[in-house]
Amino acid sequence: MNRLRYVCIGNSAGAVGAAEAIRKYGGQGEIVFISDEPHHTYSRPLISYLLLGRTTEERMRYRGASFYDDLGIELKAPVKAVAIDLPKKRVILEGGEEEPYDKLLVATGSLPFIPAAEGLNRVKKVFSFMSLDDAKALEKAICPESRVLIIGAGLIGLKCAESLLERVKGIDVVDLAPRILSSILDEEGALIVQRHLADKGVAFHLAQSASSFEEGRAILSGGRTLDFDILVMAVGVKPNVDLAKAAGLEVGRGIIVNSRMETSAPDVYAAGDCTQSVDASSGVSKIMALLPNAYMQGECAGANMAGEKASFTKAISMNAIGFFGLHILTAGTYAGDSYLESDGNRYKKLFYSGNRLNGFILIGSEDRAGVYTSLIRDQTPLDEVDFDLLCRQPSLAAFARQARAAKLGGAQ
């Protein structure tokens, strides 16, 4: 039990995870969230569902209405944190106000990456698709006659495409990569999803970039032009590390943290999209900008901020995403030998080497996928399970009776 003052820069999964852990582990001091968005904590990945009409602003709150009261959190928003004064242990806010901390969490998330392109500054209706305000602005801008051009066929770009397709006249998606969802899918998998989206009416222009823009028109690297009314830039995201960098924290591509979520400075922790940490499936330190990791990192940070000795070593890349009812579940790294099942619609590819499952891609085949994920996360030796059976179907029957009894006999 302690009465330290906890400050979190951020109001999303990382900060929420930290606050919940601080209270769980007996931290009783003040908790302050600093956010530059004027909203109750909400789930960013849900903005596409908001445009789809599958959720509402109320329902897409990441925690219930009484969250801040229940946990005794003071939310300062909208206000920007402009600096961290490490020696004096305080955060300086826009306008000069200062927030002293005993323990600080930097959970500043990520920002859209906008590449330089000629003429982009002359396009009036250009949007990002990261925040609730982005979504609201986009919604206001579209009409049934809109032609939408999305630059980037990644997770954000395609979720944006899905959310707008029924509400606009047409959608073009341009990506420099030769396949869609290139960060999570291999070629064959990407083709299945691309075909599915194309069948619904999304037009793809792959392996080319928008080299320059005019008002209402993009010129592609191949020379083709695309007319549009609305432009969405969804090329990628980058960790929001400016504040951390300026304060002198060690920063690579993201803020460097250890398994306890400690940064290079004492009493300063970081969690979520702004960090880089070790991927358990490959051992490589990288950015894993995923909400589940953000929460679990935040939770680990919060536990340590409250005085526990917690560590989080099971971070892996994973994605669950669906388009028009076709679900794609992926995890880990795509290295090693592979097992493949594909019938053109359902697709399963497992990657393994050195007696371990490294990663997988599942399209339209979600049943019990977590059994695979746990093999990666737990680094389960494959000779301890019936891997042939597992390849065919994720199943606890593939585990030895005793291992299964341990799994099912008591809650973990």
Place this chain on the structure above:
Amino acid sequence: MGSFDLMPDYEVARNYDRCIACRVCERQCSNLVHEYSEEIGRMTADDSKCVNCHRCVSLCPTRALKIVQSDNTYKLNCNWTSKSIKEIFTQASTGSVLLSSMGNPEDYPVYFDKMTINASQVTNPSIDPLREPMETRVFLGAKPEKIERDANGKIKCNLSPQLKLAMPMMFSAMSYGSISYNAHESLARAAEELDIYYNTGEGGLNEDFYKFGNNTIVQVASGRFGVHRKYLNQGAAVEIKMGQGAKPGIGGHLPGKKIDSDISRTRMTPEGSDAISPAPHHDIYSIEDLRQLVYSLKEATDYKLPIIVKIAAVHNVAAIASGIARSGADVISIDGFRGGTGAAPTRIRDCVGIPIELALASVDTRLRKEGIRDRVSIVAGGGIRSSTDIVKSIALGADCVYLGTSALLALGCHLCRSCQAGKCNWGIATQEPELVRRLNPDIGYKRLVNLMRAWQHEIEEIMGGMGINSIEALRGNRLMLRGVGLNEKELGILGILHAGE
């Protein structure tokens, strides 16, 4: 060889308005009666395989199933019944002895149902068992003929070994092999909890169950399967099986396919080989021979255990019992013709032996007349169905009863009488692991305990009504019984008066 198409005995009546095609019937039928047809999207059934065990009926979550007796008949004939015709067809086709299981199901008189029990009124007040103690405890074994005192006037205690039962019931002999491991475990645990006894049957005793030894009667039969010194001394009593009510005069036959490695080890017979118990004990051709075995077993068990001799109820049962009482045995067990079996030739089961009620009464009468009733206790078995059957048995002269079929019913048996097939859907009369696991002893033993406690409670109520507060005072008390609709001869054998007398 060509065979006439035997019409099914039963038909699966499925209410398709209620069937949700969950397929539990299909998954649970070891006879492969039910099958889901993808083609028509419905459950189908092959009636000819159905043995009417009711596993599917019991588990069907929507009560969509019933099994009905087929009303398909051969041309009506009071002599050549459908049953006779079918049996002939079967034997003409197979050339085999007809095999059956469990007890004689034929339409013989049930004397238990023709006797009523007395109750007190006015002059001999009844006793309220809820307010006054009722003693159901029984001791089995030879009792002294008279009280002897030493020089100091103290009672001399040279009582021979006794079995002490909290209530006058025991589970009768059912071998490991004929019934499953889980059935045995259920019986053993129930016997322990109830402070009574169960009986190994002639298949030896699995070492896992040695811990229940204080509540175990170990059996020695003509095949001597699984008999060794440790086995004998593991029990609380030893039973010599001379005969069995379901198949008097013949031995036993456990098919090799029921003898897996565990049973083979327990029986000390080769795995997969048929275990055949000879019809007679080849060392017993007289009462004197029997006496030798009785004393051999007493010797082997240090004279600490009572010896039970079990016989089937046959025509001259009273004379045989008299001989046994003189052989040194402590307890005589009589098995009536309704007694069960895991497999017996149908003709033997249905046509050999006599009803337990008559056998019991005549044995008790004979031993009393000869003045040797106290030398032995009498255990009656074979078709005892309720607490009143027990009360009537005791009034006819039994010290306690053996329960086999009723115990199996408590475990889930639905009396389909197909034990000989080894595919018991209730996990009782089978050794197939997938089927054995259907009987969870945690459930099984509790159901046995429930049944026995319920019966004990009923016995106390009935005793109270008769104004009797100790079960010992009921034994042989035939005045507590009256016959209804029995002729003079029957009344004479039973030693009871007719109702109204």
Place this chain on the structure above:
Amino acid sequence: MKRVYVNEKWCLGCHLCEYYCAFAQTNKKDMAWALKDKKIFPNIRVEDDGAIHFAVSCRHCAEPICVKSCISGALSIVDGVIEIDKDKCIGCFTCILTCPYGAITPAENGQAIQKCELCVRTAEGTPQCAAHCPNAAIVYEDRG
């Protein structure tokens, strides 16, 4: 806390638990009426592999990775029971991707997930899989 456990030794693979679970979710009075001609979506599922059978449902983990991973905040722990708010759930299936037991499944409409909530919201209020298991393979008890 009481949870649903399966004693594999006694599981017969009869799959009745699945039907009683699906029935409980309907809150109807008659199973035939509730499930006739319908595909069922049970929250407990039996795995069969030869002679091995066992039922799997949510373990209600004390440290539930599904709750931690839920991107919409639709999964939460209420008095020890992991509950799903189907209004908040948008059916991204992240929980399906993370549950090591395979105990979470898509809901019938595919736009949310469903999972065992120990029947806290059913009319009976107590797990029907355990209540109707014919062999006491599924039990509802406190193992800490």
